[in-house]
């Protein structure tokens with residue numbers, strides 16, 4: 362099928378089989394390899410991208426169904442000289458080790474921020490009726506909202522700290538200072 366996808370505000374025309382996932386179209390057809398393939402089964406979140414601002418597992422989405430929608434991948438969030446605030450926060454808080462899950466974690470965090478601004482509840486939101494200030498979101502709530510993104514390096518403490526930073530909270534200091542006894 363002929364498809365036109367709008368990715369990171371650029372239009373891409375190409376021809377693919379209808380069974381091709383958005384993830385494979387991004388990586389194999391368009392060379393946008395920032396989006397990672399982990400499980401390819403909707404279990405790890407490594408392939409998370411934004412479609413119309415909402416987080417989507419691109420391994421579970423068919424590319425041909427994304428026509429007319431704006432897709433944002435990690436390549437569209439910032440540049441080397443001008444990082445997205447979420448990217449900067451991940452660096453400042455050691456929110457990664459090998460980095461394989463990181464593009465998905467960052468895209469999920471960008472969507473998470475928008476969901477919080479819109480008052481979208483999670484499974485652990487204590488009061489569905491009351492508006493909770495973004496800066497008061499608990500650590501448990503952050504973990505629940507990012508529970509669809511796994512990190513095999515277990516960099517979770519840094520990831521949560523990065524999210525706390527972009528929420529305007531004071532994250533715990535990233536690393537305890539190592540003192541060497543002389």
Ligand code: FES
Nearest residue numbers: 399400401406420
């Ligand atoms: S690669 Fe898509 S959820 Fe794991």
Ligand code: FES
Nearest residue numbers: 458460512513514
């Ligand atoms: S940083 Fe290695 S999988 Fe998350």
